Amino acid sequence: MNFLPIHAAPIASFIFLITLVTSLYALYVDNRVYQQFILHPYYFFRKKKYYTIITSGLVHAGLLHLILNMITYYFAAFLLEAVFLGSVRFLLLYVLGLIISDIPSLIRYRNRPEYRSLGASGAVSAVIFSFIALNPFQKIYLYIFPAPAWLFGVLYLIYSFFAAKNDPRPINHDAHLWGALTGLILTWIWFPNALFSLI
Numbered sequence: 001m002n003f004l005p006i007h008a009a010p011i012a013s014f015i016f017l018i019t020l021v022t023s024l025y026a027l028y029v030d031n032r033v034y035q036q037f038i039l040h041p042y043y044f045f046r047k048k049k050y051y052t053i054i055t056s057g058l059v060h061a062g063l064l065h066l067i068l069n070m071i072t073y074y075f076a077a078f079l080l081e082a083v084f085l086g087s088v089r090f091l092l093l094y095v096l097g098l099i100i101s102d103i104p105s106l107i108r109y110r111n112r113p114e115y116r117s118l119g120a121s122g123a124v125s126a127v128i129f130s131f132i133a134l135n136p137f138q139k140i141y142l143y144i145f146p147a148p149a150w151l152f153g154v155l156y157l158i159y160s161f162f163a164a165k166n167d168p169r170p171i172n173h174d175a176h177l178w179g180a181l182t183g184l185i186l187t188w189i190w191f192p193n194a195l196f197s198l199i
Helices: 010-028 032-037 041-046 052-058 063-085 087-108 121-134 149-166 173-190 192-198
Strands: 139-142 145-148
Touching: 010 032, 010 052, 010 063, 010 087, 032 052, 041 087, 052 087, 063 087, 063 121, 087 121, 087 173, 121 149, 121 173, 121 192, 139 149, 145 149, 149 173, 173 192
Parallel strands: none
Antiparallel strands: 139 145
């Protein structure tokens, strides 16, 4: 991706910077930020901590979690805002991706006081799949093998669906799946020709 100046993608730049700063601050300066920002379905309903459906995307479980999300975001978000969507649509995509991707977890774990979720993965999935919807034949590398973006998308959706049901690790695959679907659906609503061309 060619370097784009901040003014070409102001929303993507702001989200990138605020997520980095907030996550690093929570990781290395004040761990209490986690308690305030993390999505905790049990208390989301009982204590009306509705803001956490947004703030949970500003903190990450560790440095590797943060780096993976931000690298993935970097390679799609700036170009997506500057060239394809514009600032208003990009902001809507990111925020809706963040919110919708957490709704299944809120419902599934609303009576589980031990469950917590954090990270921008759902919103990042929405960004990536919006890019895929607009550029389905762009080459993406699966390890060392180049593949069209649409194939990567199909494999990712299948993996996320089954992992959400079977993976014992505390990874919110539901957020990945629903964030990706949000990105696809919103983009096809805005640009129906992209769907028709793919078909």
